[in-house]
Amino acid sequence: MKLPEGASLVVASHNAGKVREILALLAPFGIAVKGAGELGLPEPEETGLTFAENAILKARASALGAKMYALADDSGLAVEALNGDPGIYSARWAGPTKDFSIAMGKIESLLAEKGVAKARAKFVCCLALSTPEGEVETFQGEVHGHLEFPPRGTRGFGYDPIFVADWMSETFAEIDPAQKHAISHRAKAFELFSKAVLG
Ligand SMILES: O=P(O)(O)OP(=O)(O)OP(=O)(O)OC[C@H]1O[C@@H](n2cnc3c(O)ncnc32)[C@H](O)[C@@H]1O
Numbered sequence: 631m632k633l634p635e636g637a638s639l640v641v642a643s644h645n646a647g648k649v650r651e652i653l654a655l656l657a658p659f660g661i662a663v664k665g666a667g668e669l670g671l672p673e674p675e676e677t678g679l680t681f682a683e684n685a686i687l688k689a690r691a692s693a694l695g696a697k698m699y700a701l702a703d704d705s706g707l708a709v710e711a712l713n714g715d716p717g718i719y720s721a722r723w724a725g726p727t728k729d730f731s732i733a734m735g736k737i738e739s740l741l742a743e744k745g746v747a748k749a750r751a752k753f754v755c756c757l758a759l760s761t762p763e764g765e766v767e768t769f770q771g772e773v774h775g776h777l778e779f780p781p782r783g784t785r786g787f788g789y790d791p792i793f794v795a796d797w798m799s800e801t802f803a804e805i806d807p808a809q810k811h812a813i814s815h816r817a818k819a820f821e822l823f824s825k826a827v828l829g
Pocket residue numbers: 642643644645648673676688703704705706707720721722730753786787788789790802814816
């Protein structure tokens with residue numbers, strides 16, 4: 631589907647780190663963008679069992695609520711030695727206070743119990759675009775790498791301080807945001823989205 635000329639877009643996310651990245655990725659396209667928070671849209675319960683199901687339900691909730699096109703992002707970190715956990719539960723592992731040092735510590739202890747060092751992991755991002763009527767399309771991207779402890783860096787958000795992409799030595803929280811946008815799961819999903827929807 632194509633975004634109609636002059637249509638504005640709601641970014642259906644309540645995560646400030648994600649919204650910042652999505653706005654940076656959208657910036658070159660000159661689209662009027664609004665945040666789900668500023669429109670007072672609720673944060674729906676993420677009852678899906680896949681990234682795509684959750685991205686779709688978030689996009690639809692905002693699109694139908696605002697009567698606008700809405701772009702949602704469901705993403706997370708999947709650790710190979712933990713059978714893909716925390717995966718779609720990545721936000722929930724940080725608990726109600728959204729403390730990612732807790733979530734990263736939990737991953738570190740589970741890996742230590744299994745005796746795994748430099749665990750293979752990937753970030754996954756599924757973007758869903760919904761029309762104001764609730765018709766949806768999804769776009770998925772991944773970036774592969776490994777985990778290093780203790781966490782390093784102050785940039786980025788969430789699990790960035792423990793993730794090192796293949797061919798890199800710094801964590802996603804240490805690199806420049808422009809470098810993250812060149813290779814990230816979100817950037818790869820966004821490339822598919824922009825070609826299909828904005829191209
Ligand atoms: O649902 P919304 O409102 O968009 O915000 P959220 O934070 O709850 O987002 P998700 O449900 O998609 O949960 C994904 C979690 O995975 C983590 N995550 C996703 N992308 C990431 C990235 O680029 N770097 C670090 N952590 C990331 C991050 O901590 C998120 O909270």
